[in-house]
Amino acid sequence: MxxxxxxxxxxxxxxxxxxxxxxxTSHILNPRRDxxxxxxxxxxxxxxxxxxxxxxxxxFYMVAISFIVFDxxxxxxxxxxxxxxxxxxxxxxxxxxxxVVLAVGLVYEWKKGGLEWG
Amino acid sequence: xxxxxxxxxxxxxxxxxEIILCVFGMIVLIAGVTRSSLEEEDGDPSFSHGAHLGWLxxxxxxxxxxxxxxxxxxxxxxxxxxxAVDGFRLFANWIFLVAAALTILISFAYVHRQRLxxxxxxxxxxxxxxxxxxxxxxxDLIVIxxxxxxxxxAVYALTAFNRHDRKSAEAGxxxxxxxxxSTGFFLYGIALVYGASGSTNITVIGSSVSEGLASPxxxxxxxxxxxxxxxxxxxxxxxxxxxPDVYEGAPAPVTxxxxxxxxxxxxxxxxxxxxxxxxxxxATWYPIMWWLAAITMVGANLMALxxxxxxxxxxxxxxxxxxYLLVAVTAANQSAAAGLLFYxxxxxxxxxxxxxxxxxxxxxxxxxxxVEDYSGFGWSRPVLGVVLTIFLLSLAGFPGTGGFIxxxxxxxxxxxxxxxxxxxxxxxxxxxSYWYYLRVAWFMWxxxxxxxxxxxxxxxxxxxxxxxxxTVAFILYTGxxxxxxxxxxxxxxxxxxxxxxxxxxxxx
Numbered sequence: 200m201x202x203x204x205x206x207x208x209x210x211x212x213x214x215x216x217x218x219x220x221x222x223x224t225s226h227i228l229n230p231r232r233d234x235x236x237x238x239x240x241x242x243x244x245x246x247x248x249x250x251x252x253x254x255x256x257x258x259f260y261m262v263a264i265s266f267i268v269f270d271x272x273x274x275x276x277x278x279x280x281x282x283x284x285x286x287x288x289x290x291x292x293x294x295x296x297x298x299v300v301l302a303v304g305l306v307y308e309w310k311k312g313g314l315e316w317g
Numbered sequence: 318x319x320x321x322x323x324x325x326x327x328x329x330x331x332x333x334x335e336i337i338l339c340v341f342g343m344i345v346l347i348a349g350v351t352r353s354s355l356e357e358e359d360g361d362p363s364f365s366h367g368a369h370l371g372w373l374x375x376x377x378x379x380x381x382x383x384x385x386x387x388x389x390x391x392x393x394x395x396x397x398x399x400x401a402v403d404g405f406r407l408f409a410n411w412i413f414l415v416a417a418a419l420t421i422l423i424s425f426a427y428v429h430r431q432r433l434x435x436x437x438x439x440x441x442x443x444x445x446x447x448x449x450x451x452x453x454x455x456x457d458l459i460v461i462x463x464x465x466x467x468x469x470x471a472v473y474a475l476t477a478f479n480r481h482d483r484k485s486a487e488a489g490x491x492x493x494x495x496x497x498x499s500t501g502f503f504l505y506g507i508a509l510v511y512g513a514s515g516s517t518n519i520t521v522i523g524s525s526v527s528e529g530l531a532s533p534x535x536x537x538x539x540x541x542x543x544x545x546x547x548x549x550x551x552x553x554x555x556x557x558x559x560x561p562d563v564y565e566g567a568p569a570p571v572t573x574x575x576x577x578x579x580x581x582x583x584x585x586x587x588x589x590x591x592x593x594x595x596x597x598x599x600a601t602w603y604p605i606m607w608w609l610a611a612i613t614m615v616g617a618n619l620m621a622l623x624x625x626x627x628x629x630x631x632x633x634x635x636x637x638x639x640x641y642l643l644v645a646v647t648a649a650n651q652s653a654a655a656g657l658l659f660y661x662x663x664x665x666x667x668x669x670x671x672x673x674x675x676x677x678x679x680x681x682x683x684x685x686x687x688v689e690d691y692s693g694f695g696w697s698r699p700v701l702g703v704v705l706t707i708f709l710l711s712l713a714g715f716p717g718t719g720g721f722i723x724x725x726x727x728x729x730x731x732x733x734x735x736x737x738x739x740x741x742x743x744x745x746x747x748x749x750s751y752w753y754y755l756r757v758a759w760f761m762w763x764x765x766x767x768x769x770x771x772x773x774x775x776x777x778x779x780x781x782x783x784x785x786x787x788t789v790a791f792i793l794y795t796g797x798x799x800x801x802x803x804x805x806x807x808x809x810x811x812x813x814x815x816x817x818x819x820x821x822x823x824x825x
Contacts, residue, residue, distance in 0.1 A: 289325040303343045310350035 261313050272301055318391045322398035330391065331402050333384040334410055335447045335454075338417075341377025342443035345370050349436010367428055367435020371421050371780070374439035378418045378446075385410045397520045399457040401589075404809035408658050409453035409585040416578035416665045417446040422784035423673040424570040426776050431479055431568070438478060442574065445471035449582035453589075458507045458517040461586050465503065465550070469496050472579055476567040488566025495549065495559040503546025509539035510594070519594040527597035540595060540602050544609070547590075550583035551639050554613040561620075564632035569679060572628065573672030576635035577665040584642050588657060592649055592813060599649060606647040610739055613640030614746040621753045627675060628686045630753055631668070634712060637750060638664055644739050645730050653730025654810040659802060660723035663711070663795060667720055670788035671708040674701055677777045691757055693766030698775055704785050706758050711792050713754040714747050719795035726803070 279286065279294050308314060320327040329336070349370050385407055393402040400406075420442055428435050444467060451464030473496060477489020511517050513535035514525040525531050548556040564572045595602060617640055621633035638660075645657040678694070679685045695702030711718035724747060731740045766772065777785070795802050 300343070303347060307346055307350055310347075 258316060261308075265308065265313070268301065268304065272298070319394055320391055320398075320402060321394045328398075328400065331388070331393070331398070331400050333388065334381040334414075335450045337381040337384055338377060338443050338447040338450070341374065341380070342440045342447065345374050345377070345443065346436055346440040348373060349434065349440065367433075367438075368425055370435045370439050371425055371428070374421050374443055375418060377443055378414055378421070382411075382414050385414065397456070397518055399460050399518070400451075400454050401456045402454075403813065404811060405585075405589065405654075405658070405813045406454035408806060408809035409581070409661075410450050412581050412585075412658075412662050412665055413446050413449045413453065413578050415662070416574065416581070416669065417442055419666070419669045419673075419784045419788065420570055420574040420578075422780040423573065423669065423676055425780040426778050427568060427570050427676050429778075430776070431481065433478060433568075438475070441471045441475050441478075445475065445574070446578065449578055452582045453585040455586065455589075456519050456593075458510060458519065458522075458590070458594075461590070462500075462504060462507060464582070465500065465586070468579065468582060469500065469550075472571070472575060475571045475574070476563060478571065479568045482566075482568075484566035485568060488563045491559055491566075492563045499546050499549030499556070502542050502549075506539050506542030506546055509535055509542065513539055519590060522594040523596055526595060529597075533598070533601075536595075536598060537601050540598065541605070543590065544602065544605055547583055547587045548609065551580050551587065551642070552636050553609045553639055553643060554616045554636065555609075557613070557617070557636050560636055561629055561632045564635070565626065565629045569628065569672055569676045572632070573669045573676075576632065576672075577668045580635065580639060581661045581665060584639075584646070584657060584661060588646055588654060589813070591646065592654065596649075603647065603649075606643060607736075607739065610640055610643035610647050611742055613637070613643055614742055615640075618746040618749045622749065624753065625688055626686045627688060627691070627757060630688075630757075631671060631675070634750065634753070635668065637746065638668075638712075640746070641724065641727055641743055644736065644743055645727050647739060648730040648734035648736055650730060650733050651807075651810060652733050653727070654813060655803075655806040656723070656726035656730040658806045658809055659726050662802070662806075663719040663723045663792065666788040666791055667708045667711040667718075670785060670792070671705065671712065673781055673784055673788075674705040674708070674777075677701060677775050677781065678772075688757060688760050689767065691760045692764035693761070694772055694775075695758075695761035697766060697772040701775065701777060701785075702761055704789050706761065707789055707792065709754045709758050711796070713751050717793070717796045719792040719799070722795055722799040722803075 275297065276294065279290065283291070318330075320331055322328065322331075349367070388402060388407055391402055421439060424438065424442075427433070428438055448464045448467030448469075448471065451467065452461050453464075455461040455464055473489055473493045476492050477486050479485040507517065510522060513531040514522045515530075516522055516525065522531070526536065545556065547553075549559075552560040564576060567575065591602060591606075614637060617633050617636035621630055621637060624630040624633060642657055642660060642664075645653040645660070647653075675686070678690060695706070707718065711720035714720045714724045724743070728740050728743060731743065
């Protein structure tokens with residue numbers, strides 16, 4: 200059984216070796232001549248303006264959270280949809296309830312103003 | 318009625334109380350955003366600012382209680398279903414439902430004066446209670462895990478609920494990070510149990526362990542990981558670090574809820590897993606539990622001695638009570654399991670009761686929590702003073718209160734298992750605890766008020782009075798006439814797995 204996984208292990212080893220090797224070799228081989236220009240943080244060839252740590256509006260997080268919730272819904276729904284005839288009615292009821300619970304969450308979010316962008 | 322779990326429909330009947338709580342959780346949530354919450358600013362806390370949502374949530378708890386009572390008339394076929402329908406689960410459900418109802422009752426004043434979002438608050442309490450009931454009834458490690466997550470995530474949100482208070486946010490974040498961390502241990506433990514025994518069903522694991530089919534090495538590691546996971550949830554001493562900060566920072570009703578029913582859920586699930594699934598490997602986990610119980614009792618009681626903040630003192634006190642309950646887990650026999658249930662019920666009542674008075678005294682937010690704020694309290698507010706004194710005496714374990722009977726019962730369990738050293742530690746640490754409980758009582762009755770009007774603003778609206786009346790009545794009733802409750806808990810643990818034979822050896 201372990202023999203079957205040997206190619207996988209080899210691939211794993213080679214890819215790690217390759218990645219580490221490239222960084223290490225270039226570090227050893229390349230000449231280093233630091234100038235102040237080279238040490239500056241790179242931002243599209245410009246001198247950076249302001250801090251990179253900016254605060255985002257909380258609305259982006261709201262959208263992200265809603266996305267994750269409904270993304271997960273599809274992850275549960277698709278495997279069910281593939282097997283729907285074999286699984287029968289009790290699973291249909293269970294899946295419907297799952298969707299209803301998510302819908303309640305959506306109604307709550309909507310009423311609470313979580314979908315408004317103004 | 319018989320429940321045969323080969324029919325998926327029968328799970329609906331078996332889970333009726335949980336389903337009712339979840340449905341009401343959602344109804345309250347939606348009602349909180351649809352009904353206009355722009356009511357008058359200064360009404361009576363019992364009937365304004367989201368109070369209707371509180372009463373609605375109480376109706377949900379009541380209906381779940383009726384369903385729970387109905388389940389007593391139901392028999393299950395076999396004992397390998399994912400959810401148990403036995404006395405142990407139903408009694409645990411009573412504890413969670415009572416805790417939820419009392420927490421809602423004592424929250425009215427707090428939600429009102431802090432202008433909290435009532436819909437979310439009450440709905441999270443209902444959902445957390447449903448999670449606890451899943452933990453208490455689960456006969457499958459995956460269901461325990463689900464219940465644990467439903468409970469924990471709701472309680473993380475409740476901890477950080479007071480947005481006007483920085484400490485609440487800090488407590489929420491701490492609890493979330495450490496809770497997620499401990500859940501990782503717990504889940505890894507479940508995975509290893511599955512690897513060792515080939516099942517996640519507690520009954521099946523039990524028979525595979527007792528027949529020696531499970532590999533002992535893997536099982537020991539799994540048991541250790543599960544102990545860590547549960548240890549965090551019940552805040553046993555090496556894993557208690559989050560407890561004082563979280564309990565101090567969380568809104569006071571949430572602290573009452575956490576210290577009573579989250580802990581109870583942890584203990585109920587812990588007892589079922591270790592008594593039913595790991596019954597045959599008692600020799601492996603017995604020393605771990607022994608030491609956990611011992612250092613929890615000693616450590617928590619010593620740390621509680623030096624607290625000057627009453628809320629933080631009650632946090633350490635709740636860790637200490639966890640230590641007493643661990644003695645019952647260590648004893649792992651019939652009377653200890655019954656004692657654990659009995660003590661959990663009493664502890665829930667007296668702890669929530671004590672927090673209720675604390676909420677009344679902490680007038681506007683989380684202020685007025687020092688011991689000095691209680692000086693002269695007894696004389697200016699005699700009724701509340703007497704009530705708080707009864708709770709403190711019961712927590713300390715004075716004769717005539719339910720707390721005393723509970724401790725006697727725990728000692729009975731320890732004595733049946735011949736855990737003499739642990740029994741001695743339990744008694745000695747109880748004596749230590751008298752100091753910090755009675756210190757508050759001493760300030761209340763023996764000191765003069767710092768100012769003439771110090772206690773004039775103490776609030777105790779109608780729902781809180783109801784909660785206080787019910788808890789005091791029950792604590793005194795079980796203190797003097799414990800018979801009925803003791804019969805009930807004895808019936809409840811009947812048939813909970815095969816209870817361990819005493820393994821002689823360690824330290825005794």
